[in-house]
Amino acid sequence: MLGLAVLAAVVERPMHPYEMATVIRERGKDQDMVLKWGSLYTVVRNLHRHGFIEVVESARHGGRPERTVYRITDAGRAELQDWVRELIAVPEREPPRFKAGLSVWAALDPDEVTSLLRQRLARLDEENSAHRAALDEYRREVPRMFLVEAEYDLALREADAEFTRALLDELARETFPDLQRWREWHAEGGAAT
CATH class of the missing domain: 1.10.287 (Helix Hairpins)
Incomplete structure (x- = not known):
């Protein structure tokens, strides 16, 4: 679900992972989905490796760590849409x-x-x-x-x-x-x- 939330965030504009997390929280998506924040950077790397997002720039400002900014690719947009289609159309039992x-x-x-x-x-x-x-x-x-x-x-x-x-x-x-x-x-x- 974190991959879905990331794709839904970067579809708006390019972002670095910290900004993605901020946008996801601001929009309350962490209340709508079960998200494991500790795996954010792993999820971002996997989305990049599979071609769903791509690097726009990588920069270091002052003594801060390097920030890599990602944007969604056409394949990522298609994956996001397919994922949403499945979530809406296919009922899944999640026992409370x-x-x-x-x-x-x-x-x-x-x-x-x-x-x-x-x-x-x-x-x-x-x-x-x-x-x-x-x-x-x-x-x-x-x-x-x-x-x-x-x-x-x-x-x-x-x-x-x-x-x-x-x-x-x-x-x-x-x-x-x-x-x-x-x-x-x-x-x-x-x-x-």
Whole structure:
């Protein structure tokens, strides 16, 4: 993903790696993608080696280290576009941590799970409210085509909150199937019943 972020930055103008990182952070791309900053220079070298970016200039100013400025090539532009096409067209399952927790939630007592879900829901509601307000503010200044990833993120977060709210409601109302068996299982120390 860091390669994608680099290509998306240098498509605008030639940059040196430090500037690329600055632009990626300023645009919030580090919030949209999982980026491993420690490999930035390796990624830049690999993009250069594969012909996706090329050196425009390499200069040293004063006692500073040499800075190499790169620009995107036609092959890099084509690679960026192909990569974006694939990311948009091909759904890929990326299991969230919450799903992993739900898959083994029986390890906890149902009352503890209920308490944890309340905490999660409170955080989700607070964060969603802040995201919604920020998105409303951005919409005044930024064209929507640059905000759709934030809209998608908010939609996922709101769906997460609704699912959590419904699950919490089932546990609180004690309408969740097998809730009594779950409680008995914990009362007996987690032994099979």
